Amino acid sequence: MYLSPTSEDDSLPAHIHQIAIAGEDDDFGHLHVVIVEIDSNQRLFIPAYDAAKAKVTQLCETLHKGGIYEGVGWVEIDNAKEVTFYDPKWTGKLARWVAYKRRRIEKRTLGKPIGEISDRALGEIIECLLRLHAQRPASTLTDDELKKVKKLAAQLGVNVPAGL
Amino acid sequence: MTYELQPFNQARFDACMAWVARQFDRTLSQYEAVKIHALADALHVVRFHNPIIGGALRKLKHGPVALDALNRAKGWQDDKDAPFDLSAKRGNAMYFAPKSGPTREAMFTPSERQAILDAARTVFAMTFDESQKFFHGEADKDDFLGKAWRKTQRNKVLISWDAILNAYSAQTGQDAAELKALICI
Numbered sequence: 001m002y003l004s005p006t007s008e009d010d011s012l013p014a015h016i017h018q019i020a021i022a023g024e025d026d027d028f029g030h031l032h033v034v035i036v037e038i039d040s041n042q043r044l045f046i047p048a049y050d051a052a053k054a055k056v057t058q059l060c061e062t063l064h065k066g067g068i069y070e071g072v073g074w075v076e077i078d079n080a081k082e083v084t085f086y087d088p089k090w091t092g093k094l095a096r097w098v099a100y101k102r103r104r105i106e107k108r109t110l111g112k113p114i115g116e117i118s119d120r121a122l123g124e125i126i127e128c129l130l131r132l133h134a135q136r137p138a139s140t141l142t143d144d145e146l147k148k149v150k151k152l153a154a155q156l157g158v159n160v161p162a163g164l
Numbered sequence: 165m166t167y168e169l170q171p172f173n174q175a176r177f178d179a180c181m182a183w184v185a186r187q188f189d190r191t192l193s194q195y196e197a198v199k200i201h202a203l204a205d206a207l208h209v210v211r212f213h214n215p216i217i218g219g220a221l222r223k224l225k226h227g228p229v230a231l232d233a234l235n236r237a238k239g240w241q242d243d244k245d246a247p248f249d250l251s252a253k254r255g256n257a258m259y260f261a262p263k264s265g266p267t268r269e270a271m272f273t274p275s276e277r278q279a280i281l282d283a284a285r286t287v288f289a290m291t292f293d294e295s296q297k298f299f300h301g302e303a304d305k306d307d308f309l310g311k312a313w314r315k316t317q318r319n320k321v322l323i324s325w326d327a328i329l330n331a332y333s334a335q336t337g338q339d340a341a342e343l344k345a346l347i348c349i
Binding site: 019021038041042049055056058059061062063100101102103104105106109138139140141142143144 | 166168169170171173174175176212213214218270271272273274275276342345346349
């Protein structure tokens with residue numbers, strides 16, 4: 001069961017996109033999940049990285065040292081189980097979805113979605129992002145983004161950290 | 165090598181520049197807009213490890229510039245939806261005045277707004293010659309972005325975030341390896 005679309009848009013919560021970032025990890029286009037439509041043009045994304053990669057381990061260790069732990073800065077999700085890819089060439093692997101590296105991207109720069117993530121996994125990512133915002137409110141989400149993420153959390157039955 | 169942390173976000177660029185012009189009650193040249201963009205992104209990256217607007221910086225004659233930002237600023241005069249009107253032209257320089265109406269600073273977090281204002285204050289406080297020294301790494305302090313421009317060997321090539329973070333680390337004593345682990349994945 002996947003989260004129902006909330007508009008006619010093709011870049012909705014639960015949809016997975018591949019976004020290439022120049023120079024990042026050998027130009028490989030990483031998976032990203034749309035968290036919220038900020039407005040008709042803007043999207044908030046969370047990227048996923050192969051959990052086996054040394055750079056990802058290093059990133060998470062550095063976050064941990066800085067007091068941003070698993071569940072706050074990132075969550076580990078088995079994409080093979082939680083992501084349905086539209087093209088069978090994709091299989092999915094164990095990934096770290098890194099809320100700390102959220103991105104704001106314009107809809108016009110996106111290609112077609114390549115899959116969907118399960119409500120359960122999306123809920124974990126949303127909860128992680130909210131925990132990060134609770135810990136770092138000045139630098140994580142704007143007021144409008146927070147409202148929309150909380151609304152999505154309510155739809156998914158996710159716990160909203162106290163104080164948000 | 166990491167050259168880009170997120171794709172250039174034109175709507176954020178426009179909103180940022182319109183807000184800056186209104187905050188400081190002044191016009192904005194393309195030169196100032198691209199410099200504020202580069203510096204605000206760099207400041208937010210070293211402080212909070214995420215860019216505000218995104219895009220890849222290139223080593224151009226007058227300093228680090230994202231071509232997407234430069235092209236957008238040049239295009240303000242022809243775009244009726246742009247948040248600026250052309251107010252003056254002197255040689256190649258165009259000066260833009262923000263249109264009336266609400267600004268969109270709510271699309272930025274408090275930390276992003278702070279980095280944008282810090283960048284704008286820095287850029288506006290300098291004469292053109294001082295600005296060239298700053299963005300060519302010849303100022304005495306806080307010019308890590310210029311130092312990275314200087315370290316980049318050839319003109320018109322992309323400036324890596326590794327170079328920017330190395331320069332920042334050399335200037336501030338912050339651990340470059342730790343910054344790179346958080347930023348350059």
